[in-house]
Amino acid sequence: xxxxxxxxxxxxxxxxxxxxxxxxxxxxxxxxxxxxxxxxxxxxxxxxxxxxxxxxxxxxxxxxxxxxxxxxxxxxxxxxxxxxxxxxxxxxxxxxxxxxxxxxxxxxxxxxxxxxxxxxxxxxxxxxxxxxxxxxxxxxxxxxxxxxxxxxxxxxxxxxxxxxxxxxxxxxxxxxxxxxxxxxxxxxxxxxxxxxxxxxxxxxxxxxxxxxxxxxxxxxxxxxxxxxxxxxxxxxxxxxxxxxxxxxxxxxxxxxxxxxxxxxxxxxxxxxxxxxxxxxxxxxxxxxxxxxxxxxxxxxxxxxxxxxxxxxxxxxxxx
Ligand code: ADP
Ligand code: TRP
Numbered sequence: 001x002x003x004x005x006x007x008x009x010x011x012x013x014x015x016x017x018x019x020x021x022x023x024x025x026x027x028x029x030x031x032x033x034x035x036x037x038x039x040x041x042x043x044x045x046x047x048x049x050x051x052x053x054x055x056x057x058x059x060x061x062x063x064x065x066x067x068x069x070x071x072x073x074x075x076x077x078x079x080x081x082x083x084x085x086x087x088x089x090x091x092x093x094x095x096x097x098x099x100x101x102x103x104x105x106x107x108x109x110x111x112x113x114x115x116x117x118x119x120x121x122x123x124x125x126x127x128x129x130x131x132x133x134x135x136x137x138x139x140x141x142x143x144x145x146x147x148x149x150x151x152x153x154x155x156x157x158x159x160x161x162x163x164x165x166x167x168x169x170x171x172x173x174x175x176x177x178x179x180x181x182x183x184x185x186x187x188x189x190x191x192x193x194x195x196x197x198x199x200x201x202x203x204x205x206x207x208x209x210x211x212x213x214x215x216x217x218x219x220x221x222x223x224x225x226x227x228x229x230x231x232x233x234x235x236x237x238x239x240x241x242x243x244x245x246x247x248x249x250x251x252x253x254x255x256x257x258x259x260x261x262x263x264x265x266x267x268x269x270x271x272x273x274x275x276x277x278x279x280x281x282x283x284x285x286x287x288x289x290x291x292x293x294x295x296x297x298x299x300x301x302x303x304x305x306x307x308x309x310x311x312x313x314x315x316x317x318x319x
Contacts, residue, residue, distance in 0.1 A: 001032030004137035004171075006039040006079065006128075009056035010046050013063050014197035015270075016190035019179035019238050020143030026068040028141055028174070034074035035135050035302055036064065041079050041086065042128070045121045061291050063201060066281035077298030079131065082306045088130035089123070091317060095159040096126050105148055113193060129153035133168045134306045141174040144181055145189075164316040179238060183231045185214045200274060201281060211267040212260070221258040232262045239269040 005025045007017065025036055038060050040053065047053045057078060069076055079085065101107065104125055111117055125148075132140055132153050140150055150173040157168035181189050184196025191197065198210045214232055219225050227233040227249045237245050248265070251257050284290055 001138045002136055003028045003032050003034040003074075003139045003141065004036070004132055004135050005141050006037045006042070006131055007060060007064075008039045008043045008046075009053065009060045010043045011056065011192040012197075012199045012201075013060060014190055014192060014199050015235075015238070016143070016179075016182035016184070016197065018067065018200050019182050020176060021141060022064060022067050022069075023179075024141040024174060024176045025074075026070075028139065029070055029074040032138070035077075035137070035305070036069060036074050037077050037079045037082075037131070037298075037302070039079045039128075039131070042124060045118065045124060046115065058291060061295055062281065062284060065284055065291065065294065066277045067200065068277070068280075071294045071297065075298040075301040076294055077302045078295055081295070081299035082134070082302050084303075084306045084310050085127070085130045085134050088134050088310065088313060089127040091313060092129055092133075092156045092160070093123060093126045095163060096156055100152060100155060101125060104152070106145065125149050125152040126156070129156045132171050133157055134309050135302070136169050136305070136309055137171045138169065139174050140171050141176070143179075144175050147173050147175060160313075160316075167313055167316045182238065183234055185210055185231070187215055187231045198270070201278065204271065207271060208267050211263050211270065214259075214263060214266075216259040219259075222255050224255040225252045225259075227252040230259075230262075232259060232266050236262070236266045236269060239266075239273045244269075 003025070005021060007013075007021060013022070025034070028034060029036075038057050040057055043053060043056070047056070061076060064076065065071065101122055107122060107124065110121060115121060128149050129152060132150070133156075140146075140153075142150065150171060154170050157170055160167050184190035184194060185198065186194070186196045188194055188196060198207060202210070214235075216230070216232070230252065233248060233252060236248055240248070248262070252262075
């Protein structure tokens with residue numbers, strides 16, 4: 001089984017990224033041949049500062065490694081180290097119906113948030129399809145918001161297969177049911193573009209302040225509270241054991257504990273959960289060339305596969 005996923009280096013990684021994409025990707029790396037990349041071509045649709053982009057790429061690689069990505073099992077690389085993917089994106093774009101891309105939720109959301117409607121932004125799903133198809137991927141672990149992109153990928157693969165014979169495998173999305181949409185401190189989907197994110201490697205004070213500022217209703221301390229509508233409880237459920245979750249649920253329903261106390265417990269859990277990863281991150285940071293050497297090795301492996309698939313594609317379409 002070949003597993004593939006990508007993440008944009010468009011900012012600092014948060015716990016929505018962790019539970020939606022990174023943790024499932026890390027869990028899958030032992031179950032097949034994994035390819036994980038940093039989607040720097042995609043990030044160019046929003047990042048216009050070359051220095052910031054370079055720093056983000058390095059930081060995402062570092063954070064992913066610190067969280068448990070094992071470069072002995074998974075190839076970690078920069079998308080732009082496999083430029084053949086842009087050639088495949090062009091070929092896919094020649095069969096991609098405008099209407100299919102016009103229906104993209106992600107494109108519409110981005111315009112609604114004020115991003116420029118560039119051709120690159122419109123074509124984003126075609127490049128993403130190329131990312132997936134160029135590695136003959138079977139499974140793509142992503143958050144729920146990426147599901148439509150995988151459907152578009154499958155549609156484009158089918159179009160090519162119908163036109164030119166069987167060229168591509170059809171990939172399946174793998175969406176983590178327990179963390180479909182991780183809420184941010186305001187209760188909406190956690191996203192760096194909403195400014196409601198809790199970062200994985202934020203410092204202790206920052207993280208505590210963010211947790212303490214989670215928005216709640218004004219139910220008094222003694223009154224029973226509804227855990228299913230609480231961001232605190234939803235976040236706690238991602239970090240705690242079954243028993244701990246059941247216990248917190250009971251205390252919500254019983255009344256007598258204020259949101260402030262629940263927030264303190266959430267902070268403790270969250271801070272402890274990432275402690276081994278913070279330690280690993282420090283170790284990686286001590287070896288200045290480690291991240292770059294991992295990326296170079298990953299790119300070599302990715303190029304081997306991409307070159308083979310591109311030969312098949314070029315021959316199928318008549319180039
Ligand atoms: P952001 O919304 O912060 O810009 P990205 O769009 O870069 O995040 O998402 C990178 C990956 O993390 C994708 O697979 C996405 O589905 C996942 N992800 C992002 N935010 C969340 C969230 N709040 N809940 C679950 N998964 C998420
Ligand atoms: N669009 C994804 C995101 O914003 C990143 C991405 C680019 C990706 N190419 C991919 C994810 C291929 C999975 C597979 O998070």
